Amino acid sequence: MNNQQISNIAFIGEVDAGKSALINKLLNTDTNTGKTQAATFYQGSVIDTPGEFVDNRSWNGALLSTISSVKTIVILQPADAKRVSAPSGLLRVYPNKNIVAVISKSDVEDADCERAERLLRVEGITGPYFRTSIYDLPSIEQLHGHLLSLQPVSAESI
Numbered sequence: 806m807n808n809q810q811i812s813n814i815a816f817i818g819e820v821d822a823g824k825s826a827l828i829n830k831l832l833n834t835d836t837n838t839g840k841t842q843a844a845t846f847y848q849g850s851v852i853d854t855p856g857e858f859v860d861n862r863s864w865n866g867a868l869l870s871t872i873s874s875v876k877t878i879v880i881l882q883p884a885d886a887k888r889v890s891a892p893s894g895l896l897r898v899y900p901n902k903n904i905v906a907v908i909s910k911s912d913v914e915d916a917d918c919e920r921a922e923r924l925l926r927v928e929g930i931t932g933p934y935f936r937t938s939i940y941d942l943p944s945i946e947q948l949h950g951h952l953l954s955l956q957p958v959s960a961e962s963i
């Protein structure tokens with residue numbers, strides 16, 4: 806991976822969707838193991854959110870205020886989940902953000918990536934759908950490249 810950093814991104818998805826593990830891979834860091842208890846901010850404002858934000862409706866206000874500052878929202882839909890992981894309708898509140906759809910844990914035994922895409926599409930979350938596995942580096946690099954392409958061009962790189 807190159808040295809340019811991804812930033813200004815929030816990762817959301819249900820508990821165990823693989824948010825922290827994916828961020829670890831994307832940032833090439835190992836500082837965020839363990840259960841996410843609070844929104845965690847990394848350098849350049851990459852935000853990891855606790856799954857409870859999505860699982861529990863009463864947390865939706867907390868989710869909204871956490872993601873309100875970022876330009877890009879990455880939604881993780883685990884490949885083995887039978888229902889949608891994203892908060893229903895919540896993302897329409899912010900029509901100007903980049904929404905990036907990730908089918909996470911694509912390597913698990915009962916993965917069904919087509920089903921995951923269907924669930925996202927029904928929820929109004931359009932493709933491209935990035936299928937990732939933390940054990941498949943090319944899948945991480947492909948997502949990383951897409952996230953970099955969404956970064957604002959910084960003055961020094963012109």
Ligand SMILES: Nc1nc2c(ncn2[C@@H]2O[C@H](COP(=O)(O)OP(=O)(O)O)[C@@H](O)[C@H]2O)c(=O)[nH]1
Pocket residue numbers: 818819820821822823824825826827839840841856909910911912913937938939940
């Ligand atoms: N097989 C597999 N397991 C994964 C993958 N991503 C995460 N996991 C595992 O799923 C569990 C939950 O991951 P975590 O990142 O903590 O989920 P979070 O609650 O969304 O932050 C952990 O045991 C991870 O090792 C993946 O791509 N493939």
Ligand SMILES: [Mg+2]
Pocket residue numbers: 824825826839840841853854855
């Ligand atoms: Mg976590």
